[in-house]
Amino acid sequence: MITIIRTVSRVRTVLVLGLVALTAAGCSSGDGSASEAPQVVVTTNILGDVVENLVGEAAVVEVVMPPNADPHDFAASAQQAAAMREADALVVNGLGFEEGLVDTIEAAADDGVPVITATDAIDPIPFGDGEDPHLFTDPARMRAAAALIADQLGEAIPALATAEGEARVTSYLDSLDALDQEVEDLVATVPGDARLLVTNHDVFGYFADRYGFEVVGAVIPGGSTLAEPSAAELADLVREIDEREVPAVFAETSSPTRLAEALAGEGADVAVVELYSESLGEPGSPGGTYLGMVRTNAERIVTALAPQAVG
Numbered sequence: 001m002i003t004i005i006r007t008v009s010r011v012r013t014v015l016v017l018g019l020v021a022l023t024a025a026g027c028s029s030g031d032g033s034a035s036e037a038p039q040v041v042v043t044t045n046i047l048g049d050v051v052e053n054l055v056g057e058a059a060v061v062e063v064v065m066p067p068n069a070d071p072h073d074f075a076a077s078a079q080q081a082a083a084m085r086e087a088d089a090l091v092v093n094g095l096g097f098e099e100g101l102v103d104t105i106e107a108a109a110d111d112g113v114p115v116i117t118a119t120d121a122i123d124p125i126p127f128g129d130g131e132d133p134h135l136f137t138d139p140a141r142m143r144a145a146a147a148l149i150a151d152q153l154g155e156a157i158p159a160l161a162t163a164e165g166e167a168r169v170t171s172y173l174d175s176l177d178a179l180d181q182e183v184e185d186l187v188a189t190v191p192g193d194a195r196l197l198v199t200n201h202d203v204f205g206y207f208a209d210r211y212g213f214e215v216v217g218a219v220i221p222g223g224s225t226l227a228e229p230s231a232a233e234l235a236d237l238v239r240e241i242d243e244r245e246v247p248a249v250f251a252e253t254s255s256p257t258r259l260a261e262a263l264a265g266e267g268a269d270v271a272v273v274e275l276y277s278e279s280l281g282e283p284g285s286p287g288g289t290y291l292g293m294v295r296t297n298a299e300r301i302v303t304a305l306a307p308q309a310v311g
Contacts, residue, residue: 038157041080041087043098043105044071045280046136047118047149049290051091053172054150058159059088064101067282068253075100084108089156091149094119095133114156121148125205137277138206139183139294143176179291180210183298187211190306196244197301198237198270200251200260203277207297216240219249219263238266246270248304252277253287273304 038059042048048063055061064080065071071093076084084090084101085108092098092105094117109115121144124131135141150160150169159165187195195213197204201220208215217237241249241263248271251260260272275297276287287293 038088039083039086040089040091040153040156041084042091043084043101044093044278045069046278046290046293047091047093049280050142050146050172051149051153053175053290054146054169055153055157055160056165056168058165059153059157062087065279067280067285067288069279071097071278072099074098076104081107085111085113087113089114089116089153091116091118091153093117093133093135095124095131097133114152116149116152118142118145118149121145125209127202127205132205134203134278135206136290137204137294137297138210139176139180140210141206142290143173143180146173146176175291179294183294184211186298186302187213190302194305196246196305198241198246198249199275199277200249203252204250204275216244216246219251219260234263234266238263241270248273250275250301250304253279253281271304273300275300 037057039062040051040055040059041062041064042051043064045063045065045067048061048065052061062080062083064076064084065074081104084104087108090105090108090113092101092115096102097119098105105115119131119133119135122135122141124133124135126132135145147169150173154160157165160169192212195208195211196216197208197213198216199218202215202218204213205215207213217240219234219237240246249260249263250273253274253276263270276293277297280289280293281287285292286296
């Protein structure tokens, strides 16, 4: 009887050890690395592209907003909200940019998810009664944000601290430096008195600050596409456009252009030029990546304001 009990005990021990070994094997890939990569959720597709370039295959990156989404009225699905609250890290723009996601972001933070805010990397410029969240229109400020994101993701993604991870981050930061220089060279062809921006809504303040442009006005008042202009505000802007001889109004690909077209119809003899502003374009389009978005915008602005410099 004693022998039988001891045999059963040994069998149980072997089974337990076997299960432990199987569990350990299931949590590792053949090269000894974790098969379940860190999960990073990013609110905007602009930041999503930046994060994907920073982390490569060291993490699984889920982007909440699809191409051409309007971040001011975008609401997450139940599945996306759950992913945000279960992520190893959540990357957000901040300063109220993601108007429809504020409650979900706060819920994720309350659940203990590390929230990395891109605008924490900059000194925001004034924006009405608040601070401007549109840092991404300036690649130099985006470079500072990317460096902050990479640094703060280090705890959730240990692979970023490896030589390969550090090299990837450095390479992307260098590409942002090169982009900044490229834009500076492009806009250098625009005379100072022609560097005038009228936009669909107020989104290019950081671009103007970086490259010496003046924001004459915006069709939609404030920084949100959810606002509506009054007839008096439109009339004032038309008068300003005529007096300053502004040749173009820049509208966003991510929001309707009807107001910019209406402005032109009110008597302002201007072209309506679409820019990628608050969202990337579809994959493969000129604005399908952050680098492509900024480069394309600069080219279109220069072409509209100083066509002789491009032609």
